[in-house]
Amino acid sequence: MDETSIESCFVEFPTRDWRDSDAAGAVRLAVVGLGRFARNRALPAIADSSLCEVTTLVSGSPEKAKRLATEYDADHVVTYEGFRDGRVTEAYDAVYVATPNAYHAQYTEVAAAQGKHVLCEKPLATSVAEAEEMVAACEDAGVTLMTAYRLQTEPAVRRVRELVVEGVIGDPRHVSGWFAYRNPDQSPSADNWRRDSSVAGGGAMIDLGVYPLNTARFILGADPVGAYATTVVDTSGAAGDHDRVEARATFQLAFPDGVDATGFASFDTYSDNRLQVLGSEGRALIVSPFGGTVTQEVVVERGEARTSYAGSPVDEVVEEFEYFAYCVLTGTEPEPDGRDGVADLRAVEAIYESAERGERVEV
Amino acid sequence: MDETSIESCFVEFPTRDWRDSDAAGAVRLAVVGLGRFARNRALPAIADSSLCEVTTLVSGSPEKAKRLATEYDADHVVTYEGFRDGRVTEAYDAVYVATPNAYHAQYTEVAAAQGKHVLCEKPLATSVAEAEEMVAACEDAGVTLMTAYRLQTEPAVRRVRELVVEGVIGDPRHVSGWFAYRNPDQSPSADNWRRDSSVAGGGAMIDLGVYPLNTARFILGADPVGAYATTVVDTSGAAGDHDRVEARATFQLAFPDGVDATGFASFDTYSDNRLQVLGSEGRALIVSPFGGTVTQEVVVERGEARTSYAGSPVDEVVEEFEYFAYCVLTGTEPEPDGRDGVADLRAVEAIYESAERGERVEV
Numbered sequence: 001m002d003e004t005s006i007e008s009c010f011v012e013f014p015t016r017d018w019r020d021s022d023a024a025g026a027v028r029l030a031v032v033g034l035g036r037f038a039r040n041r042a043l044p045a046i047a048d049s050s051l052c053e054v055t056t057l058v059s060g061s062p063e064k065a066k067r068l069a070t071e072y073d074a075d076h077v078v079t080y081e082g083f084r085d086g087r088v089t090e091a092y093d094a095v096y097v098a099t100p101n102a103y104h105a106q107y108t109e110v111a112a113a114q115g116k117h118v119l120c121e122k123p124l125a126t127s128v129a130e131a132e133e134m135v136a137a138c139e140d141a142g143v144t145l146m147t148a149y150r151l152q153t154e155p156a157v158r159r160v161r162e163l164v165v166e167g168v169i170g171d172p173r174h175v176s177g178w179f180a181y182r183n184p185d186q187s188p189s190a191d192n193w194r195r196d197s198s199v200a201g202g203g204a205m206i207d208l209g210v211y212p213l214n215t216a217r218f219i220l221g222a223d224p225v226g227a228y229a230t231t232v233v234d235t236s237g238a239a240g241d242h243d244r245v246e247a248r249a250t251f252q253l254a255f256p257d258g259v260d261a262t263g264f265a266s267f268d269t270y271s272d273n274r275l276q277v278l279g280s281e282g283r284a285l286i287v288s289p290f291g292g293t294v295t296q297e298v299v300v301e302r303g304e305a306r307t308s309y310a311g312s313p314v315d316e317v318v319e320e321f322e323y324f325a326y327c328v329l330t331g332t333e334p335e336p337d338g339r340d341g342v343a344d345l346r347a348v349e350a351i352y353e354s355a356e357r358g359e360r361v362e363v
Numbered sequence: 364m365d366e367t368s369i370e371s372c373f374v375e376f377p378t379r380d381w382r383d384s385d386a387a388g389a390v391r392l393a394v395v396g397l398g399r400f401a402r403n404r405a406l407p408a409i410a411d412s413s414l415c416e417v418t419t420l421v422s423g424s425p426e427k428a429k430r431l432a433t434e435y436d437a438d439h440v441v442t443y444e445g446f447r448d449g450r451v452t453e454a455y456d457a458v459y460v461a462t463p464n465a466y467h468a469q470y471t472e473v474a475a476a477q478g479k480h481v482l483c484e485k486p487l488a489t490s491v492a493e494a495e496e497m498v499a500a501c502e503d504a505g506v507t508l509m510t511a512y513r514l515q516t517e518p519a520v521r522r523v524r525e526l527v528v529e530g531v532i533g534d535p536r537h538v539s540g541w542f543a544y545r546n547p548d549q550s551p552s553a554d555n556w557r558r559d560s561s562v563a564g565g566g567a568m569i570d571l572g573v574y575p576l577n578t579a580r581f582i583l584g585a586d587p588v589g590a591y592a593t594t595v596v597d598t599s600g601a602a603g604d605h606d607r608v609e610a611r612a613t614f615q616l617a618f619p620d621g622v623d624a625t626g627f628a629s630f631d632t633y634s635d636n637r638l639q640v641l642g643s644e645g646r647a648l649i650v651s652p653f654g655g656t657v658t659q660e661v662v663v664e665r666g667e668a669r670t671s672y673a674g675s676p677v678d679e680v681v682e683e684f685e686y687f688a689y690c691v692l693t694g695t696e697p698e699p700d701g702r703d704g705v706a707d708l709r710a711v712e713a714i715y716e717s718a719e720r721g722e723r724v725e726v
Contacts, residue, residue, distance in 0.1 A: 173611065173632040176539060176625070180641055228591040228723075232621040248536065250623035252615050258595040260613035262539070262625035269536040270645050270664070278543055282633050301633070358723040360591075 006168055006282075006302050010309035013159045016322070023051055023329040030056035030092040030116070031074075032083060032107050033099035034064055037121075042098060043072050045317035051325035055091045058083040083107070089114050094144075094328055096321075097121060100193040101201050105130040112141040119324045121148045123210050123348065124341025126201025131345050135338035146324050146334035147341035150316035151215050151289060153323040156296035156309060160277075160284050161219045168302055170281030172220055175261035177212030177276070179290045180269035194267075195245055203245025205231065205351055209265030210344050211290040214336075215275055216253070216261050219284075223343050224261070224363045226254035227350035234268055251351045253363075369531055369645075369665050373672035376522045379685070386414055386692040390480070393419035393455040394437075395446060395470050396462035397427055400484075405461060406435050408680035414688035418454045421446040446470070452477050457507075457691055459684075460484060463556040464564050468493040475504040482687045484511045486573050486711065487704025489564025494708050498701035509687050509697035510704035513679035514578050514652060516686040519659035519672060523640075523647050524582045531665055533644030534620075535583055540575030540638040541627035542653045557630075558608055566608025568594065568714055572628030573707050574653040577699075578638055579616070579624050582647075586706050587624070587726045589617035590713035597631055614714045616726075 029052050031038055046054045056076040059065035065077040076088045094117035097107045105125050111118045118138060124147045125131040138145035151157050164172060193199040194207055217223060234247030248266040255261065273290040276283060282302030289296070297310045327334045347363050354361040392415050394401055409417045419439040422428035428440040439451045457480035460470045468488050474481045481501060487510045488494040501508035514520050527535060556562040557570055580586060597610030611629040618624065636653040639646060645665030652659070660673045690697045710726050717724040 169633065173629060174541070174543070174613065174627050176541065176627065178537070178539065178641075180537070226593075228593070228615060230589075230591070230615065230617055230623055230723075232623075248621070248623070250537065250615055250625060252591060252593065252613055252625065254593055258611070260593055260595075260611070260627070262613060262615065262627065264537050264539065264623070264625065264641075266536060266641075269641050269643060270532065272639075272641055272646050276635075278541075278627075278629075278632050278635055280632060283635050360593075360721040 006300060006305045007307045009163055009168065009300060009307060010159065010298065013155065015155050016319070017155070017158055018323060019326055023326045025051075025329055027052040027094050027117075027325040027328050028055045028092045029053065030058055030083070030095045032058040032095055032097050033103075034059045034061070034068060035098060038098040039068065041317045042096065043068065045315060045321050047072055048315065048318045049321045049325065051322050051329065056088055084110050086114055089116070092116060094119065094324070100199045101126045101206070102199045105134050108134045108145065109137045112137040112143050115141060115143060117144040117328045119146045119148055119321070120341070122214070122341065123201065123206050123345060124338065125345065126206070128342060128345045128349055131338070131342045135342060138338060144328050144334065145338035146327065147336045147338065148320060149214050149218070149336040149340070150320040151211065152218050152336045153319035154289075154296060154314060154316045155319075156298050156311055157215065157286060157289060160286060160298055160300070163300060164219050164277055164279070164284055165221065168282060168300060169277060169279030169284050172259050172277050172279050174259070174278045175216045175220065175276070176263075177216055177261065177274065178264035179208040179211045179273040180264065180266040181208055181271050181273070181291070182267065182269070197243035197245050200245060202348065202352060203249070204247055204265040204267045205249035205251070206348050207265075208267070209249050209251065209263060209351070210348065211273070212263045212265070212275055213253070213347055214340070214344050215289065216263075217343065219277055220255055220259060222255045222259070224253035224255050224347050226360050226362055227347060227354050228252040228360050229351040229355040231352070231355040249351065249355070253347065369663060369668045370670045372526055372531065372663060372670055373522065373661065376518065378518050379682070380518070380521055381686060382689055386689045388414075388692055390415040390457050390688040390691050391418045391455045392416065393421055393446070393458045393479070395421040395458055395460050397422045397424065397431060398461060401461040402431065404680045405459065405684075406431060408678060408684050410435055411678065411681045412684045412688065414692065415684050419451055447473050449477055452479070455479060457482065457687070463562045464489050464569070465562045468497050471497045471508065472500045475500040475506050478504060478506060480507040480691045482509045482511055482684070483704070485577070485704065486564065486569050486708060487701065488708065489569070491705060491708045491712055494701070494705045498705060501701060507691050507697065508701035509690060510699045510701065511683060512577050512581070512699040512703070513683040514574065515581055515699045516682035517652075517659060517677060517679045518682075519661050519674055520578065520649060520652060523649060523661055523663070526663060527582050527640055527642070527647055528584065531645060531663060532640060532642030532647050535622050535640050535642050537622070537641045538579045538583065538624035538639070539626075540579055540624065542571040542574045542636040543627065543629040543632035544571055544634050544636070544654070545631065560606035560608050563608060565711065565715060566612070567610055567628040567630045568612035568614070569711050570628075571630070571653075572612050572614065572626060572714070573711065574636070575626045575628070575638055576616070576710055577703070577707050578652065579626075580706065582640055583618055583622060585618045585622070587616035587618050587710050589723050589725055590710060590717045591615040591723050592714040592718040594715070594718040612714065612718070616710065
């Protein structure tokens, strides 16, 4: 693609480039964990999707679950114990795991043992070892495992990856990405699981830093080989009876062929996020990719030519469930599969180790 | 300053906040070195400035120097030898050193011994040791030494610093800045001094990386305490008979109080530059600060409030010469003094050492 034609690179592109055949039917889902994201984003998205439906809610709070079951027309409500016991396995084909991070492995493995496909929230687990067990369990059971990286199903982000792969910006040289997000759940005074190291597996890096990390890997089509990092533990607010997590992580990743990336993730900084790939001949910028349902503003430049795109807002969570269901219905391996989640955790562990040791750590 | 008032923070600000008294007279300059920047930017800027004038040109190319002397109405043309011998010392009050980096120290020390003030191009020298000798020479001689950081004289950048100091974005948390610049002088096939390690002192980091480095230090009012870095040596093109320099540097700096910065500098990447300070309560963005004469587009946000400013283009090089002359005429110590240049070189040396050792290096 030359300078004159990049102006047309966003004129037409498929909303769902992954849907190359017509998937039919509906995947029946059990939603495990009814926290804020599951309630506010996932359940409405499942209701809006054409390829899946919720039949089962799993929660430790029966009242909340019953209210939501009525609202979303789910037939079954079970406790975590009931889910583990396979109380209503005939009611669902797949499981969406939306528990705190430390319980992802357990419920993914329960689902796999039940022969159910799994869409698991990010990060896939709190450690590489746990995540690898999840991958093995799903492979052994012959079920699909997808890590819930909604960015990978966003049409404009996918289009940017295509353009980078096609060489529109030349050879990629440097990625800069960050995700700072303050929300009430993550304020210094909040005492929730995201601030409990043993449940979350870490702080801002594992919760927010995985977005620029995973999106950089997705666009570059490569895994980092080295990591440098610094973390800052938030000492304000009450820690409760758990270990304090990092409120901020600054990281630098070396990819093959001399490509570098810098990143920043924070709970206690003004909300701002951005991702840019600089290449030898141009740049591709996604203005504000990580905040959720936003107009995906994209800028691509090459030489003197510049094009920008600001499509209608896309609910990435709907896309994510549609993509997962499509993969299940057609037997397609998801792009953000279990190994993709493992690869991010390898980088996250290297980042934490680098911050601890003050050295570059091989990934 | 609260959310409602940040909208007015760029309504009025002084073009030259440093000029608190009326400086009178004109500083007569010798321009040492007539390379591309001196010819295309410095000589026109001196001609446009009200507080200085060029009287003397120093060059190894008599033809070029004579042509420029006619064009810019300079009375004297001398060789480097003639300058060292003090051939026309009565004709100038100050010296602008625009030679390749490795000669900055020599000509600064010659000027100081002549009792002349010095404006020296960045980087101040090719090493901390050299730069410290320059500072000592100028202090001993009682002359002004300014490092030519034109960004520090740019009105919008100075205003951003004021706003950050006033706490408009809360506590600074993270700075991201980069400067990628391809120009014909720096292409892989060019065989010029910027690609000769022994003359330039390094590659993209010392030539371009000092812009985000110095501007971050300027806005934060702090010096880095630790550095992590990766460099990529450009192996394309002919190296000539000199050591190859790095075509790219990716760096991460730890400032006091848990403030971090990430940076990138490159000769062989699509031209793009940016600087943003993220704070606990807001952000301050300078959209494209390092390219030269550009409209200084600035965005400041705090909470729900957002203001942006895009003033008329300011020729920073004119501002730089005006500021230098003002400092000389009023006996004011320049903000970008010799020690400022030394501080950047300390960080640059730590960055190179970190890239070499694969470890965090204390600055």
